[in-house]
Amino acid sequence: MLIGEVARRSGVSARMLRHYESLGLVRPTGRTGTGYREYSAEDIRRIFHIESLRSLGLSLSDVGRALDEPGFLPAELVGDLVRRTRERIAAETELLTRLRRIEAAEPAGWEDVLGTVALLQALGSKSAGTRQRAALSSAEEVPVPVEALVEAALSEPDAHVAGALRWALARTGTAGLALLAEGLGAPGAEVRRRAVRTIAEIPDDAATALLRDALAHPDTVVRGYAALALGERGVADAVPALVDMVVSGRNDAEAADALGALASTPAAADRIAAGLVGRLTRGTPEPHARRRLTQALADIPGDTASGALAELSRDDDRAVALTATYALGMRAAR
Incomplete structure (x- = not known):
């Protein structure tokens, strides 16, 4: 079978087939009388094996080892592929989250986009002072998506930064209440307690309703924060x-x-x-x-x-x- 027909049947371009040949991955078994490459059934089967292994994320070098080294064991390589795939998914998920938050901020121009990116980066800084300044400036300089503020508030260990984030969320009104309500059901105790304290800062009937519900929460600390907030109200x-x-x-x-x-x-x-x-x-x-x-x-x-x-x-x-x-x-x- 000539290279053109192989390309049509396999879906692998003639250019890629030549590249495979240059790397020694697959070599046409013969040549026609006029010098054209001629692929045997075994050659075509190897091409499909190459494509199958590539679909798992293997490099062409690893594909060659897998096909040609008799003692090659796939377990370690597959484990490494799993790890790299998870890292890639995590990175892509983080990027998607950031893009969604920028979209939610409804930027009017690239200056707004850059400002939102800078503020999101500041909220994730290792410096508590930087995170606090970002929270305090979020309502005045560049609007930060409420989802980002809620995530920061529910994960913030520093008391001063947490206070600034609760203040920033209170200024958004009820926009973050649905996400904070989800925080009340989080498996982590600290997340639940940060959620109820943040809800307590929001002066709205919807927040009061959530606090009433929290009086029956199985976490005694959550119940206590809710009771104190309701007492003030x-x-x-x-x-x-x-x-x-x-x-x-x-x-x-x-x-x-x-x-x-x-x-x-x-x-x-x-x-x-x-x-x-x-x-x-x-x-x-x-x-x-x-x-x-x-x-x-x-x-x-x-x-x-x-x-x-x-x-x-x-x-x-x-x-x-x-x-x-x-x-x-x-x-x-x-």
């Missing part, structure tokens, strides 16, 4: 979680402050006081928890709290009794 649904925080001692001072702020009406104050008293009498909490509950009661106005403090002033635990007595004295002095 005056949402009474947070009361049970805040009382739990007082009992557990986890951010108990902040939780007690939030309960005091929520007790803004007589009815609310009585409900909160009843919740605290209920925990005092249920299952005999350990001594430190009883003292924290007593201290929290001291900040709640109303008759229910005062009556509970009067009883606690005669408590067998001297620290509880002294706290309750001091709180009653402060109330009487008002």
Whole structure:
């Protein structure tokens, strides 16, 4: 079979067939009387073998070794191909992500594109100061795609940079809430906790709804951040979680402050006081928890709290009794 017909049947160009011949990968078995290359069935079979191995990403040099070295073992080479393919996919995925984010920024010209690229690079810098400056400038100089800000906020370990990123996301309104909601379900605890703290910075009803849902989150720290944020927003649904925080001692001072702020009406104050008293009498909490509950009661106005403090002033635990007595004295002095 002549080279032209081989090219048509195999899909390999005549030029590439000549290149294979120059490398010694395949040599036509014979020549016609006029000197044209003539390929045998075995030659054509080898061409198909070459193309099959190339489709796996092997170099022509490796293809030659695979076909001609009797002791050649493919396992190591295939493993290396797997590694290189993964690296290539990761690089291409990163490039695609960057291009999508530039597209989302809707650049008006190449200056905007370059500015967005620079800001994205700064957000990924190893320098915390550079990342912080990028976050603070993101809303003023070149708009950064919300997706990039969310990704940075959920992965940022530095407290100062994280604060700047939460501020930047709060300025975008609700644009990042869907992605942050996904962060609440992340397998990593730190990601979940960064997500709820970022949501807490967004002053919107949709953010409040997410925080309400987070009160039932299996992660106690996530529940705590959500409860504190809802307490600041005056949402009474947070009361049970805040009382739990007082009992557990986890951010108990902040939780007690939030309960005091929520007790803004007589009815609310009585409900909160009843919740605290209920925990005092249920299952005999350990001594430190009883003292924290007593201290929290001291900040709640109303008759229910005062009556509970009067009883606690005669408590067998001297620290509880002294706290309750001091709180009653402060109330009487008002």
